[in-house]
Amino acid sequence: MPDDLFGDRVHPARRRKTTRRACESDLRTTARRIHDVAHFEDLYRLAATLEDDAPGSRPGRPPLYPSYVYLLFLALRGIHGSARYCAGDLQDPQVWRIIREGVAHHLGRDEADRLPGTGPSRHQWQHAQRKLLVPRLEALNASFGDLALAQALRQGLLPADGRRRWSGPERHQLIAGDGTVAKAPTLSTAPHSVDPTTGEIRRHRVDPASSWQKEGGADRRDEAARQARADKKPAPGTAHNDQTENGAKTDGMVLGTKFVVFSTRHRGYFRRVFLTYAHVPHDAEGGEAAVALDLACAILDKAEGCMGVLYDGAFRGMHRDVIARRGRLLINKQHKGTRPRYIRTLDYTRCRHELWSAQGRVHERAHLDDGTSTLVPLPVTKLERRASTHTHRWYHLLTIPCPRGHHTHREPVGVTTTPGERDPGQSDTETGFHRAEHLLQIPDDTATHQHLYGGREDTEAGFSQFDRSLFNRRMIAFGAEAQSLVVLGFLLAQNATSAARYQEDPTYTDATTETHETSSNDTRRH
Known part of the structure; x- marks a missing residue:
């Protein structure tokens, strides 16, 4: 099979560390x-x-x-x-x-x-x-x-005159964003409480900006478990002692205020530059993703040298579409609930190939001898970026292996077309295929995505510093x-x-040279 542009994902045990130890x-x-x-x-x-x-x-x-x-x-x-x-x-x-x-x-x-x-x-x-x-x-x-x-x-970050390689941008050419929840200054959620024994009314100071926030991928079962413990009843399928000692965090639910922060950085210690931030109201329409998208687009409109955005799974297809149409990359993980979808069938003279989407990339459906079928990922040989008058388009140039000779096919990715952008009846909206949701510009099950996505995970270090900077690791203000x-x-x-x-040190001599994971495809890809 031809080599894939983005390479195969490297097992964590075989990955090379690219950072030096602090001294x-x-x-x-x-x-x-x-x-x-x-x-x-x-x-x-x-x-x-x-x-x-x-x-x-x-x-x-x-x-x-x-x-x-x-x-x-x-x-x-x-x-x-x-x-x-x-x-x-x-x-x-x-x-x-x-x-x-x-x-x-x-x-x-x-x-x-x-x-x-x-x-x-x-x-x-x-x-x-x-x-x-x-x-x-x-x-x-x-x-x-x-x-x-x-x-x-x-400081040489997001350079407008830097060399651009859309299939493998450098760390300092991207902005990374994420949301964090600062723990509330007090655990009280009601302005007063009544002592059941003495009837004494106790008054509490309540933070008006704090609410129960999901953190770390919590789902509705976490909220059910918290409510069940409040009622002194264990929730089905959950542990009874998941609450932390101070009561601030329960099953991934944190009482606090959420903020979205964007930054960019070069390798080396204390090299990060925080670009912008915003408070996320607990009742904001669209939640964290809507606030983060507005911040990211504001940066992209001003920073010509910014090649893309790193974010977590809070960004879905509709968010990818907005950033891809601006001609930039959105590098995040595919949502776990996304199911394979049929795309099209390619008819050639002596063969037919059925294309499906799975794991954020194009697959071919292969029929097995036992009557079942499986999806085989198609290698990407080129990531194409094309600009038109008002928008951009992205394509994967695919190689389709075939016993009768390999075929080349160009498949759009990252953008969900609407009526008027394609021939009548051929747009993604009309065919019911949310392309931006199912086909990523850089698929997440690849070595390139694995290397770049570490920049998003690195934002957790900044949030950890923020938590440690607060007295008792709690927000020190109300409102x-x-x-x-x-x-x-x-x-x-x-x-x-x-x-x-x-x-x-303007030359970044304290930083190690960026290296990619060792794999059989690294030399050919880079």
């Missing part, structure tokens, strides 16, 4: 990260969003600290994990000296000399968060997205707006360290 020089101390934040130029540019349109428009006594100090506080809170600890640290003269050095570097010595002798208190921060940051949250997010994308381009600021502060701190690492 002491890769570590970033808290003092070093404070220095990174204080000298992060984009943070001072972002502060322009907080300036009033007209001087003197705010009545009363002028603020003791300029607005950029509270953005510094926001980013530093993403390092310290709580506003109380951050405010206490800024009372240290040595820490405050680092902040003033960063201000002097970007805004001048005179501006640094005008700052008070210590940093703002927690009370001052809470007032600024409520009156200054939350009302301008939307503008801050928009400005952050533009600055983060510009930072990524400066969607304040919690969004927590996420924004963490992303600013991470991007500050990424920018500092790039200034220290």
Whole structure:
């Protein structure tokens, strides 16, 4: 059989590790990260969003600290994990000296000399968060997205002039996204409860943004098990002790707030640049996938050098269609519930070949001697990308093995055509075949997909850092707006360290050369 363009999936035991182990020089101390934040130029540019349109428009006594100090506080809170600890640290003269050095570097010595002798208190921060940051949250997010994308381009990520190979893009040419659930600051879901013994009414603070969220592929059985345990009755087919000790996570259900985050990165430690984020309301139409698709399309429209998107199974056919029509790749796994579908029958002079879709690619139905049949994957020899006036089309150039001579066939993938895009009665919508749902641009059961999809799984490392940055690994604010600021502060701190690492080593000498898994097809494919 001819070699497949994407290669055969490599067993995990035979895969070569492409990352080196971290050493002491890769570590970033808290003092070093404070220095990174204080000298992060984009943070001072972002502060322009907080300036009033007209001087003197705010009545009363002028603020003791300029607005950029509270953005510094926001980013530093993403390092310290709580506003109380951050405010206490800024009372240290040595820490405050680092902040003033960063201000002097970007805004001048005179501006640094005008700052008070210590940093703002927690009370001052809470007032600024409520009156200054939350009302301008939307503008801050928009400005952050533009600055983060510009930072990524400066650091050689998503290069517009880079070499493009659609059948095997590089890691830094893709953006990776995923959703994460930050645990609620409190486990209370009702504003009050009644003690059954004494009748005492106990009041609880409830987070209005938190709800029960699915995490890690939980299904409806998990919700049934949680409800059954609440009723002191075990659910059929489930364990009785699945609840964690603190009660925050039960059968894949987490009480918290969901956020979607997109990033891109180069190999090496602290090389990731977070591009954008968004809060996912629990009652949002389309859920996580709809919010993530809007964020991804906004990045694709601005970043010419971005070749595609890495995402998990939350993206289905309708989402693949949108991104494929923009001329980009969507690399994710095929949904487990997708069943094989008949595509077409190819009639040649002396033979016929019946094509089916399965596992995200085209198969041929082969009849066996015992009267049964099986689906055999057809090798892909080329991934074609064609542009028209308003959209793009993608095709797999297939080789169909045949005893009477191999055949070549071109099959559309990734886009579900609608009436008017094909001859009358021939569009996918009219024939009832959701092509984008069943045929992926890069099938997931291949070596290429296995190599690229690791970039999506790598986003879990960023979420793990976010969880560890929070005090007690729980959200440290109540309400969607304040919690969004927590996420924004963490992303600013991470991007500050990424920018500092790039200034220290702009040639990425700390990164190992990307290598593909060893297989018999690697040399021919690459």
